[in-house]
Amino acid sequence: LCCECGQFHLLLDNHLYNFQDEVDDELVCHICLQPLLQPMDTPCGHTYCFKCLENFMQEYNFCPMDRKKLSFQQCHRSSLLVRNLLDKLIVFCPFKAECQQTMQRCELEAHLQNRCPGFKKYKSELQQKRNPISKGKEDPPTKVETNTPKDPEVPSGGSSLVAESSAAAVVSLGTAEPGLVNPAFEETEEGESLIQKCNCRTSLVAETTTIEIHREDPEEELGMRIVGGKDTPLGNIVVQEVLRDSVIAADGRIAPGDHILEVNGVNISSVTHCQAVSFLRHPGPVLHLMVLQEKGFSNKTVQQDSTSATNREVIHVTLIKRDRSEPLGIKLIRKTDEAGIFILDLLEGGLAAKNGKLSRNDRVLSINGQDLRQGTPEAAAQIIQTTESRVNFVVLRQPGVQLLDSVEDSSTSNSSSSSSNGGSPVHHRRRLEPNHYRRKSNYQKGYASHEKTVAIKKEPKESLGITIGGGRDNKNKLPIYVTSVQPIGCLFRDGRIKRGDVLLSINGIDLTHLNYYEAVSALKSNAASHSVVLKALEILSVNSTEPTLDIKEQGFSWSPLWITWLGLPSYLHCCQDIVLSKGNLESWGFSIVGGFEESKGNQPFFIKTIVPGTPAFRDRKLKCGDEIVAVNGVPAIGMSNSELIPMLKEQRNKVTLTVVSWPGSLV
Numbered sequence: 001l002c003c004e005c006g007q008f009h010l011l012l013d014n015h016l017y018n019f020q021d022e023v024d025d026e027l028v029c030h031i032c033l034q035p036l037l038q039p040m041d042t043p044c045g046h047t048y049c050f051k052c053l054e055n056f057m058q059e060y061n062f063c064p065m066d067r068k069k070l071s072f073q074q075c076h077r078s079s080l081l082v083r084n085l086l087d088k089l090i091v092f093c094p095f096k097a098e099c100q101q102t103m104q105r106c107e108l109e110a111h112l113q114n115r116c117p118g119f120k121k122y123k124s125e126l127q128q129k130r131n132p133i134s135k136g137k138e139d140p141p142t143k144v145e146t147n148t149p150k151d152p153e154v155p156s157g158g159s160s161l162v163a164e165s166s167a168a169a170v171v172s173l174g175t176a177e178p179g180l181v182n183p184a185f186e187e188t189e190e191g192e193s194l195i196q197k198c199n200c201r202t203s204l205v206a207e208t209t210t211i212e213i214h215r216e217d218p219e220e221e222l223g224m225r226i227v228g229g230k231d232t233p234l235g236n237i238v239v240q241e242v243l244r245d246s247v248i249a250a251d252g253r254i255a256p257g258d259h260i261l262e263v264n265g266v267n268i269s270s271v272t273h274c275q276a277v278s279f280l281r282h283p284g285p286v287l288h289l290m291v292l293q294e295k296g297f298s299n300k301t302v303q304q305d306s307t308s309a310t311n312r313e314v315i316h317v318t319l320i321k322r323d324r325s326e327p328l329g330i331k332l333i334r335k336t337d338e339a340g341i342f343i344l345d346l347l348e349g350g351l352a353a354k355n356g357k358l359s360r361n362d363r364v365l366s367i368n369g370q371d372l373r374q375g376t377p378e379a380a381a382q383i384i385q386t387t388e389s390r391v392n393f394v395v396l397r398q399p400g401v402q403l404l405d406s407v408e409d410s411s412t413s414n415s416s417s418s419s420s421n422g423g424s425p426v427h428h429r430r431r432l433e434p435n436h437y438r439r440k441s442n443y444q445k446g447y448a449s450h451e452k453t454v455a456i457k458k459e460p461k462e463s464l465g466i467t468i469g470g471g472r473d474n475k476n477k478l479p480i481y482v483t484s485v486q487p488i489g490c491l492f493r494d495g496r497i498k499r500g501d502v503l504l505s506i507n508g509i510d511l512t513h514l515n516y517y518e519a520v521s522a523l524k525s526n527a528a529s530h531s532v533v534l535k536a537l538e539i540l541s542v543n544s545t546e547p548t549l550d551i552k553e554q555g556f557s558w559s560p561l562w563i564t565w566l567g568l569p570s571y572l573h574c575c576q577d578i579v580l581s582k583g584n585l586e587s588w589g590f591s592i593v594g595g596f597e598e599s600k601g602n603q604p605f606f607i608k609t610i611v612p613g614t615p616a617f618r619d620r621k622l623k624c625g626d627e628i629v630a631v632n633g634v635p636a637i638g639m640s641n642s643e644l645i646p647m648l649k650e651q652r653n654k655v656t657l658t659v660v661s662w663p664g665s666l667v
Contacts, residue, residue: 006093038050039078213247226239231272238260240663259292263287331343332364341377342361349597506526537569575658578622591609592644594641630657
């Protein structure tokens with residue numbers, strides 16, 4: 001007898017229910033002809049029970065209704081609306097003799113376990129049968145419930161099935177777990193795992209490479225922009241852009257989206273943004289960089305694993321989710337030189353990182369009893385996504401070997417991105433409304449903004465003595481900011497306007513929506529008067545231990561650090577819409593981090609990964625480090641990661657992302 005539905009059925013079969021009313025045909029599976037359980041949608045528009053479709057696809061490669069070619073990996077979970085409608089169907093308690101209650105289908109299991117007199121009587125009778133009173137050796141009582149499945153044993157050959165609660169070992173086609181939204185299978189089309197146009201699966205391939213950069217002038221800048229850092233949701237240091245005709249561009253081996261893991265042997269995978277900039281700006285004729293490069297998706301046949309497990313440790317780990325949608329915070333990859341799947345990263349604050357038992361570079365042997373020794377990241381994500389609570393991992397660990405150096409708080413994250421040298425497209429300029437996609441600007445604990453008003457008396461012919469940058473015609477649509485204060489001019493003498501200040505107005509003329517040349521003209525014309533009133537915004541570092549980097553900038557053309565832009569109030573954001581389109585069998589090809597967390601409050605959503613060869617990569621407008629403020633016009637403020645991801649996945653062939661793009665720090 002099943003403890004979830006209260007009826008007799010085979011362990012691997014669907015649950016059985018007695019429905020009070022006739023169920024609409026739209027909510028019926030056309031394989032078992034029963035109301036849908038764990039409904040799955042096909043690309044051709046049909047819906048089946050998860051188990052029905054899974055069993056059918058083991059023998060056939062077409063849709064049962066229209067016989068169109070189909071693979072299980074192309075299917076995805078039905079929308080939350082459909083699942084809720086099914087869960088709310090009214091059913092009878094199966095123990096009619098002792099209990100005549102009706103309830104929603106989703107409430108039946110709790111009713112049986114806690115309130116039903118009929119089920120309680122059944123368990124009591126069953127226990128008496130299995131424990132007869134005798135003087136002989138008694139068998140231990142057997143519990144009907146299967147709420148606490150044992151950790152699976154390491155599969156010894158082929159797939160193994162473990163008798164668990166049906167809610168615990170079902171396979172989904174959802175995003176890769178993790179609040180990390182693993183690029184290998186997330187942001188993918190209607191929410192499925194990574195799919196391609198042929199029938200073979202693809203996997204995200206990443207490689208670690210050591211690159212030696214030579215420069216004739218030890219002081220010469222490398223010519224790339226970086227984003228990320230331990231003090232941001234992005235985690236790792238990621239290359240946002242490579243400047244044309246630079247040292248890095250001439251070398252040709254580093255591309256946008258690469259992760260910089262080490263600089264001259266120093267691990268920077270767990271340092272702050274400012275610390276990473278300092279390391280990369282350090283002068284020298286030779287620079288040794290270790291970078292992680294995501295190569296896109298590979299459909300190469302996996303070779304049979306002949307690796308011996310000698311000197312390796314098999315570890316069992318169980319993670320318990322509060323609900324099915326809770327992410328584990330794990331990023332999985334496939335290596336080019338070794339079969340199977342490996343843990344690349346554990347998201348800081350995620351379930352796996354808090355548990356502390358999984359490590360980077362662990363090889364996943366099985367999840368919930370399903371053999372993954374020759375598996376793919378997508379297969380693992382499918383299993384994890386629809387597991388209700390307990391996710392049982394069996395991993396193989398080789399002592400002393402890690403893909404990346406260990407960091408104290410497992411905060412390293414990995415991403416890749418793509419951007420063209422041309423940057424974002426030129427959109428028509430639009431005036432920003434003060435409350436447009438408002439969010440708390442000082443989410444970042446390291447920086448805060450302070451508005452100041454500077455009134456100066458001056459000679460009519462005396463110049464202001466500043467140079468400026470930015471402008472809304474800039475490819476990043478930046479506000480006007482001060483790039484230098486010259487030792488001549490009234491502002492240097494006054495001392496209150498500093499390099500990096502954002503200029504808001506001069507003598508009451510708004511500068512926040514002007515392009516560069518309009519701002520220059522406004523500053524010059526107002527500088528001819530006897531008095532000047534400037535309003536400016538100063539971005540202050542509240543962490544006195546962070547380096548200002550000013551003393552290390554000889555030879556570098558100055559521009560604000562990427563991290564300082566994140567502290568600007570929302571009325572200075574210039575949002576742009578990026579429209580992505582894809583085919584039915586493609587993934588969007590990007591991943592996100594950030595969002596609301598109880599421990600950290602509201603954080604912006606950032607583009608973490610852009611996978612080569614995907615729609616986001618081909619479009620060339622989205623960049624790693626871009627902040628998502630809305631999806632199809634719906635503001636993202638206040639959403640959690642697990643709320644925004646399904647919204648992205650529900651977009652079938654087209655999605656409009658409203659983003660704010662800040663230039664990375666120049667090194």
